[in-house]
Amino acid sequence: xxxxxxxxxxxxxxxxxxxxxxxxxxxxxxxxxxxxxxxxxxxxxxxxxxxxxxxxxxxxxxxxxxxxxxxxxxxxxxxxxxxxxxxxxxxxxxxxxxxxxxxxxxxxxxxxxxxxxxxxxxxxxxxxxxxxxxxxxxxxxxxxxxxxxxxxxxxxxxxxxxxxxxxxxxxxxxxxxxxxxxxxxx
Amino acid sequence: xxxxxxxxxxxxxxxxxxxxxxxxxxxxxxxxxxxxxxxxxxxxxxxxxxxxxxxxxxxxxxxxxxxxxxxxxxxxxxxxxxxxxxxxxxxxxxxxxxxxxxxxxxxxxxxxxxxxxxxxxxxxxxxxxxxxxxxxxxxxxxxxxxxxxxxxxxxxxxxxxxxxxxxxxxxxxxxxxxxxxxxxxx
Numbered sequence: 132x133x134x135x136x137x138x139x140x141x142x143x144x145x146x147x148x149x150x151x152x153x154x155x156x157x158x159x160x161x162x163x164x165x166x167x168x169x170x171x172x173x174x175x176x177x178x179x180x181x182x183x184x185x186x187x188x189x190x191x192x193x194x195x196x197x198x199x200x201x202x203x204x205x206x207x208x209x210x211x212x213x214x215x216x217x218x219x220x221x222x223x224x225x226x227x228x229x230x231x232x233x234x235x236x237x238x239x240x241x242x243x244x245x246x247x248x249x250x251x252x253x254x255x256x257x258x259x260x261x262x263x264x265x266x267x268x269x270x271x272x273x274x275x276x277x278x279x280x281x282x283x284x285x286x287x288x289x290x291x292x293x294x295x296x297x298x299x300x301x302x303x304x305x306x307x308x309x310x311x312x313x314x315x316x317x
Numbered sequence: 318x319x320x321x322x323x324x325x326x327x328x329x330x331x332x333x334x335x336x337x338x339x340x341x342x343x344x345x346x347x348x349x350x351x352x353x354x355x356x357x358x359x360x361x362x363x364x365x366x367x368x369x370x371x372x373x374x375x376x377x378x379x380x381x382x383x384x385x386x387x388x389x390x391x392x393x394x395x396x397x398x399x400x401x402x403x404x405x406x407x408x409x410x411x412x413x414x415x416x417x418x419x420x421x422x423x424x425x426x427x428x429x430x431x432x433x434x435x436x437x438x439x440x441x442x443x444x445x446x447x448x449x450x451x452x453x454x455x456x457x458x459x460x461x462x463x464x465x466x467x468x469x470x471x472x473x474x475x476x477x478x479x480x481x482x483x484x485x486x487x488x489x490x491x492x493x494x495x496x497x498x499x500x501x502x503x
Contacts, residue, residue, distance in 0.1 A: 156345075230422070279495060285475030
């Protein structure tokens, strides 16, 4: 049977890991230093996460849990909520951390798989709403929903990691207007 | 007057820097080790690039020079050429390097400025073609060209750094079809 977890310790360790990652990047991350920063015995930390990759994956999971989504019968509203929430979530996360995770994912297949699995969940949620929008006739169906999702979410990462432009709610709405067309007056 | 440069030495140093960056990330990059790997005297290297940031910026410049672009009177063809070339260029660059540069840009403002300046040039080239496409009536003008550019180029980085999906010429063309609509038969 799995050992019961202590959420307070987990939280301290993950906060320490995020801090270490921010300072030294994935390559500079040391489980020993994370244990020291968190004030947790190394053995305790290694019992929970045996490798750096597992620790970083756990950190990624906590970063991704806070995008809420409640589907409704209005795909435009759903899409606005979802994309705005993703933009807000990304804007609230340190850019260095997101960039470091991308670098870690590119370098370590286990981190890559974990990151992609988490992003796949989010990607699928947006894909489902885009498919609803196509069925409701809000989007032309000459392009697969997955590609439209890339065009809604990809620009957020592009601004964050490449152009450095801000991820505002207005920007998120502009992306949706671009894909769905201007909103019809009711 | 500036010292004449030896292109062969520059090439060796930049190749060594790319290799070091691939192994250790930006934080692990050491100018001394780059000099050793390139078989160049440290003083020679420091005379050319005084800091790690300058060396990485020089490396970025070499990565960016190989996206060709010849504008024509056909915005759809121009856009296809440009976005396909960017996709091919990104696909040919090691993902770890692109991720590391994004991480370095997020961490070091000088690298960030250099990366953004280079991407701004590419971004402006695509923006000009998108504006031509809007003037030619190929794209609805309810969205600013800059946003459409984000939706053409952003998905490439998103696939590369986040979802891990491949950057094929077909994918680049699908992004353009999504923005411009299906091609009219001639």
